[in-house]
Amino acid sequence: xxxxxxxxxxxxxxxxxxxxxxxxxxxxxxxxxxxxxxxxxxxxxxxxxxxxxxxxxxxxxxxxxxxxxxxxxxxxxxxxxxxxxxxxxxxxxxxxxxxxxxxxxxxxxxxxxxxxxxxxxxxxxxxxxxxxxxxxxxxxxxxxxxxxxxxxxxxxxxxxxxxxxxxxxxxxxxxxxxxxxxxxxxxxxxxxxxxxxxxxxxxxxxxxxxxxxxxxxxxxxxxxxxxxxxxxxxxxxxxxxxxxxxxxxxxxxxxxxxxxxxxxxxxxxxxxxxxxxxxxxxxxxxxxxxxxxxxxxxxxxxxxxxxxxxxxx
Amino acid sequence: xxxxxxxxxxxxxxxxxxxxxxxxxxxxxxxxxxxxxxxxxxxxxxxxxxxxxx
Numbered sequence: 143x144x145x146x147x148x149x150x151x152x153x154x155x156x157x158x159x160x161x162x163x164x165x166x167x168x169x170x171x172x173x174x175x176x177x178x179x180x181x182x183x184x185x186x187x188x189x190x191x192x193x194x195x196x197x198x199x200x201x202x203x204x205x206x207x208x209x210x211x212x213x214x215x216x217x218x219x220x221x222x223x224x225x226x227x228x229x230x231x232x233x234x235x236x237x238x239x240x241x242x243x244x245x246x247x248x249x250x251x252x253x254x255x256x257x258x259x260x261x262x263x264x265x266x267x268x269x270x271x272x273x274x275x276x277x278x279x280x281x282x283x284x285x286x287x288x289x290x291x292x293x294x295x296x297x298x299x300x301x302x303x304x305x306x307x308x309x310x311x312x313x314x315x316x317x318x319x320x321x322x323x324x325x326x327x328x329x330x331x332x333x334x335x336x337x338x339x340x341x342x343x344x345x346x347x348x349x350x351x352x353x354x355x356x357x358x359x360x361x362x363x364x365x366x367x368x369x370x371x372x373x374x375x376x377x378x379x380x381x382x383x384x385x386x387x388x389x390x391x392x393x394x395x396x397x398x399x400x401x402x403x404x405x406x407x408x409x410x411x412x413x414x415x416x417x418x419x420x421x422x423x424x425x426x427x428x429x430x431x432x433x434x435x436x437x438x439x440x441x442x443x444x445x446x447x448x449x450x451x452x453x454x455x
Numbered sequence: 456x457x458x459x460x461x462x463x464x465x466x467x468x469x470x471x472x473x474x475x476x477x478x479x480x481x482x483x484x485x486x487x488x489x490x491x492x493x494x495x496x497x498x499x500x501x502x503x504x505x506x507x508x509x
Contacts, residue, residue, distance in 0.1 A: 157464055157467055159470050160470050160471045161470075164474075197489055260489055
């Protein structure tokens with residue numbers, strides 16, 4: 143045995159555990175993907191065998207996780223600068239960037255092929271496009287190039303319900319695009335609120351977030367404008383094929399609260415926010431998580447009640 | 456008495472190997488279940504192979 147091989151086999155004290163590789167897949171983002179893809183699948187007007195439905199949601203989730211690993215591979219340099227991300231497996235030194243790349247590519251291929259085999263080729267192709275969009279268009283191209291990064295990049299996170307719908311039906315229609323629009327319009331105010339109270343993070347990393355390029359006042363205005371547009375869309379969706387009285391009630395209450403939160407953020411200045419450590423911004427961010435969950439939950443309830451002659455209009 | 460004290464590294468490696476093993480096992484079961492559902496569905500047809508004579 144040569145010295146080189148002895149050195150190569152020397153164990154590292156901080157060797158990664160299973161959980162570190164799982165963390166590469168961004169489990170919290172994956173939970174959103176699982177839920178919205180499941181709702182897309184259930185809201186579709188055709189029945190799906192439970193095993194096929196399970197496989198569809200699983201492989202969409204794995205595709206989402208693969209995108210997360212590829213995102214961490216590419217963004218390792220800025221992740222180690224930002225407080226929010228420096229504990230991730232690559233900046234923490236537990237996983238090599240190359241390992242994240244390999245895992246991301248392998249899981250991308252596996253998820254796309256398996257989704258196509260389990261459901262249909264259209265769904266597999268759409269998942270491949272989503273991974274491409276998130277990794278190449280958002281992560282590699284837009285994130286460091288434009289303050290509209292989060293707006294356009296939000297599309298990648300909004301595709302799962304569309305893929306779920308296509309997995310069930312094999313075709314496209316207006317309803318999955320309403321679910322897409324809901325997540326797409328929700329993403330900017332959600333992230334801009336985060337950028338307001340994670341003050342120097344994006345600045346230190348050189349990521350051109352709206353707070354950095356156009357200032358914090360402009361970000362507050364943007365949050366309000368997007369929230370107004372989102373409210374119109376979200377309440378309007380109640381009168382589509384995926385809506386119904388339960389959805390309308392949830393949308394009315396949640397959008398009222400969300401508009402109120404956006405208005406508070408708009409009315410505040412930096413001094414007000416500093417005094418209470420960005421209380422309104424933090425509350426708005428937390429509310430945004432509940433907002434999306436309850437909207438998709440209401441769509442799911444409407445879809446689940448339809449076989450019993452309830453749900454929908 | 457154990458001859459060798461178990462290091463935290465060994466636990467981590469065991470956890471990693473166990474995780475990969477369970478995932479691979481689950482994947483095999485999943486593919487089997489999926490195949491069963493596909494071949495027992497009403498619309499299933501065996502693909503025509505080239506050179507098959509009726």
